[in-house]
Amino acid sequence: MNEFFASSTTIGVVLSLLFYYFGIFLKNKFKSSLINPLLISIALTLVFLLVFKIDYASYNNSGKYLSYLLTPATVSLAIPLYMEIERMKKNIKAILISIFVGSITSMTVILIMAFLFRFDHATYITFLPKSITTAIGMSISQELGGIVPITVAAIIVTGIFGNISAEGVLKIAKIEDPVAKGLAIGTSAHAIGTSKAMEIGEVEGAMSSLSIVTAGIITVVLANVWAMFL
Amino acid sequence: MKLLKQFLLIMLVTCTGEIIRYVVPLPIPASIYGLVLMFILLYTGVIKLDQVKTAAQFLIEIMPVMFIPAAVALMDSWSALQPILIPALVTIIVCNIVVMVVTGKTAEFIIKKDRKGEKA
Structure with missing residues (x-):
């Protein structure tokens, strides 16, 4: 076999x-x-x-x-995003601020958890980029001295958990606006979450795709700062 | 020939993303360059929506299955993950829920505030 x-x-x-x-x-x-x-x-x-x-x-x-097929599929996410361009323009402030806040929250929660579980520096760095898309997260982990295979595993598990939990968590937290839902899913659970956002709706999917790009780029820059905290 | 052209355009933009990735020394993957480039091409009208839409919809619809091999790869990194399994899972789950709620609430707060501003 x-x-x-x-x-x-x-x-x-x-x-x-x-x-x-x-x-x-x-x-x-x-x-x-x-x-x-x-x-x-x-x-x-x-x-x-x-x-x-x-x-x-x-x-x-x-x-x-x-x-x-993941690379061309990710490129294809530009299509639903473009179809929602008017909504994107209208909500640009909410989009940028919430993704920025979400990215900082992600790294801060990891920092708190690292203190709680007494992670060493390398383990902390390993988890730091776990909310963003795999390829960016891997490079950050590698560059700042994390353990790359564990970072990849953490990113995948994050995505799957986000994919499974999204509908429940958003419902309990009473987040109902489709733009907000998409941003929440994409910022917390990158592309794997986005495939769930696409199922929920076109607006959710487009906003989630946008979050992958934006959160990824914000995290590339800010991970360097957060890396100094532990 | 419609789908052939659509697939060609998507692969062409993806490949251009790889070229940018190869030239620019930043930790940004080819897929992100490609996504941004495709968006710019659509925005500027160089590529029309109908010229890529069907093939893109196909790829997006089957996207979840593309994550299966990467997830199954966990069986190979299991030995590295096992000693820190509980802290790792707690970190991932707590972080995920907090980020989802904080991002969503922040977005909803600003959207609602802006709508009130418009009405006033």
């Missing part, structure tokens, strides 16, 4: 699509927002690989073609 996975260029893609589709099926069947297709597909893929003793490298021989 492992050998077949290592030789196939499609099996990882098929499994991922199949498990995700199964997640959508369950979600529709039980009509529950607690059922998250992304989480289900990740869990089922992990279980499948562990049960059949397949290495990650073998799975990724085909799985990498899904990751490959």
Whole structure:
């Protein structure tokens, strides 16, 4: 089985699509927002690989073609963003201030947690860029002396958690404005959160996409300052 | 040929993003340069919405599955993550909820304030 996975260029893609589709099926069947297709597909893929003793490298021989599409897909986020340009212009003040506040909040909460759990400097730096998109977060972690694979893991887990929890958290916090919802999701859970924002609505998706770019750039600059605090 | 042209334009802008990434020594990924560039091209009318929309919608719709391989990669970084698992999870969950609420509340506060200002 492992050998077949290592030789196939499609099996990882098929499994991922199949498990995700199964997640959508369950979600529709039980009509529950607690059922998250992304989480289900990740869990089922992990279980499948562990049960059949397949290495990650073998799975990724085909799985990498899904990751490959991430760059053009992220570029494509410019399209829904452009379609909401009027709303963006109208709310530019709220957009810039809230993403700025959100980015600072993220790094400050990490700092507080680092004190609480007595993280050393390297561990603190590792988590510092966890709310932003993977490629930017990785570079920040690397540049400031973090442990890059753990940063990547933290970013992914953040995104998945944001994707799963977004609807519930926004509801409990009574955040109802679609612009505010999108900004909240994108600033806290980058691209993985944005794929949930896209499902919620066009405005939410556009604002979430905008937050990936803006929060990423703000964090690149400010992480250098926050790195000095511990 | 409509979809071919759409896919070509998206890949062309993505590739230009990679070229910018290659030339500019900043920790900003090609995808972000590409996103900003695509937005500018649409804004200035160099690319029309219809020339990229369908292919872009396809990519965005299937975007969640593109994160599966990266998430499954956690099985390889598990040994590094395990010793700090609980602090890491608490940090991630607390930070995530706080940032989501703070960002959303800030945005909603300013939007509501601006709307009142408009009416007055």
